[in-house]
Amino acid sequence: MSCPICSEKSDPKFRPFCSKRCADIDLGRWMSGKYAIPADDPEEAEDALDEIERQMQKPH
Structure with missing residues (x-):
């Protein structure tokens, strides 16, 4: 299996990614809204x- 971020061979420790760096890149993309499930x-x-x-109207 190759890493979905950089296409290097995945590491079982970070599967499906090759490293913590690629796993963090993927997490950042989810958190920023770059990935979305269409409806x-x-x-x-x-x-x-x-x-x-509603969320934007809440005081922080």
Whole structure:
């Protein structure tokens, strides 16, 4: 199996990645919203937008 980030051979310790660095790159992409699961249901999109608006209105 090759690393999904850099295509090097994966290391069992960090599987499916080759190193902690590539695992961290992948995690950063998820956390920044670079990866997303598309939705076809318009209601789901509206619900997601409503939740984002609620979260932005909360005082921190």
